[in-house]
Amino acid sequence: MKAIENWNAFVPGETFLLEGQVKGPLSGLTLSVKDLFDVAGHPTGAGNPDWLASHAVPDRHAPLVQTLLDAGACIVGKTITEEFAYSLVGENMHYGTPVNPHNPDCIPGGSSSGAAVSAAAGLCDFAVGTDTAGSVRLPASFCGLWGFRPSHGALSSQGVVPLAPSFDVPGWMSKSVDHLLQVGSVVLPPDQKLAAPDRLKLALPEDLWLRVQPGFRSALQASIDRIVPSFQGLSHASLAQDHLQAWQDAFRCVQGHEAWASHGAWIRSHQPRLGPGIKERFEWASTIQDEEANRARASMLKHAEVVHAYLDDAVICMPTVANLAPLKGHASSDEDRTNAMSLLCIASMAGLPQVTMPLAVLDGKALGLSLMGGRHSDRQLLAMAQRIRNMLI
Template sequence: MTADTDWNAFVPGEVFSIQEQADGPLAGLTMSVKDLFDIAGHATGAGNPDWRASHAVPLQHAELFQSLLNAGARFVGKTITEELAYSLVGENVHYGTPVNPHNPDCIPGGSSSGAAAAAAAGLCDFSIGTDTAGSVRLPASFCGLWGFRPTHGVLSTQGVVPLAPSFDTPGWMSKSWDHFLRVGSVLLPPDQQGREFGHLKLALPEDIWGLVHPGFGKALKPFTDRIARLFNGEVKDPLSQGRLIDWQDPFRLVQGHEAWSMHGPWIRSQKPQLGPGIKERFEWASTINDEQAQVARADMLKNVAVVNAYLEGAVICLPTVSYLAPQKGHASSAEDRTNALTLLSLASMAGLPQITMPLAVLDGKALGLSLMSRRFSDRQLLSLPQQFPGLQYQP
């Protein structure tokens, strides 16, 4: 393993070891966890020194973390997160930006930036992060990792700092397919959806694929063609009637309203130092009133119903993110950010499981391909890549 000084993945002073079981299904594997998870005897920082200083040191482990220890995994450190997990870039003004091991000159993506860097650099076998609006999926895609966002609610958030509880879920990343699968086998409950995917269509909705950068379709077509052989045909019917780009607006409002409900009182009382982007995002969130949030939630649920109906007959295949990782210091365009959130918010608002797969490289950068399926089909979705004919997984 290389030293963390090469990658800036871990919170300063938070590289230490815990192992409670010598055997179990995860025995021999090392893990890191995002600095939103409580670890007994260690302050939870949530990416912000003022948060760390103003909250009591937890007396017990977060429930999910404890379950991984019980399965035999060995913990090796807490990873940097963007402040209160409210960004997708991966930068942290207090602790610095974790290095993207796949493309060191590019951002790692966030908010689980340190988790992605640690897994991609080989500092651990798998990383636990959280995903509210793409914070596992986007950094996994940018750093060339397997990443999984489970059905909302199937994994415990007890002992995890929230952002927007309607969408928050733990998730995990790994460079190794085998390690990735082993973690899911431990964490995921039995599926509640019994129908086999082979009876469904593989959907590549034209309105989704129309939002991604040129070149993605050609780079990913060899993989989508092979994946399609496992399904009962392929469809490209759009999800929306020409307004998919608008779907992220009500999601953002609901997310922002919940984020301010969670952290507004602390921000007002403590007046913490928040970094650029995070500060302005919370300021905007503070302006969303209850009536606006209620209307936005109603609009969002209408879109959720459309997605759920679409998934009755299909599994959706899409690029994980609409653009490639930008270079450090070169912010992505507003159009790219909007398109990316449109793609990422689909699983978030509907509470769906989504797997991102490190199958392709374009212009030297990692390009993740995702599959998204109905709620409570997590294990089925996780095992699907085992069946792909002839796919070569990128290291």
């Protein structure tokens, strides 16, 4: 294995050992923490040196960090994030690009880029990140990891630098689905009353599968065929009825409006150095008027209700991302970005749990398959992922 510094996963100067309780359900496990979470005695930089310099070092842990330490896990450092988590690429102008262990010539994906790399490189047992519009799910897929985005509101976001609070959730990634489940058993609340898994259909919405790159279906088909008997039948019914673009547009508008509400005043007062893409995204967000955002939010809530109804008797099965990891220095096409966001925005706008599973490799690149369940079915969804792993080994 390369030296820790060669992976460029950690914020410079922020590798350390913070030990958890001696005995606990996570004793013996190590984790990294995305540089949006407060860790007492360590600066929270949010991926931007100007933010780091203008904010005091926290004197207490974010509640989620405290819970993990109390459960016995040990923190090994804080990982690089794209600035304010407002990108899915994984590059940071100030701190560089973490190296994707699965495909070193490709981007790791973001914004939880350092988190994904630290887990995939074996530098920790699991990594804690955040997911607003795919920032755990996408890098987990690109780096060949198991990754989990919980239901919105299931975990505390206190002590975490926000981006768009209506969508922000902490999440985690690991090379081991067992570790994914162990963490969930500690931090997640009990599921709400749910249908038994064998009473749920496995849904492969045709309109979602039409958004992905050629070869995805054939690469994943063998795994899907093995999964189907565990469910009450199979469905290919469309989810969005050809309205995925409208769903994405409404989501991006609300996300941008909230991102500017979260950081606009600070950006105007401090004039920070922002990297390419981040700078332009915030400039666009600053132009979104309240009336436009309110209309988009009303539309988005209607779209979310469609998803909730679809999941009454089903679990959605879909590729996590619509494209494979691009090479470094080769930006994704507009079509790839649009298709990726069309898939990723669904769980975000509807506040749903989603688990991504590293079940295939295509053209030498990692390809994740996801399960998305109803709101507050988090523990059930993680258990499904573990059963699928056991079926496929």
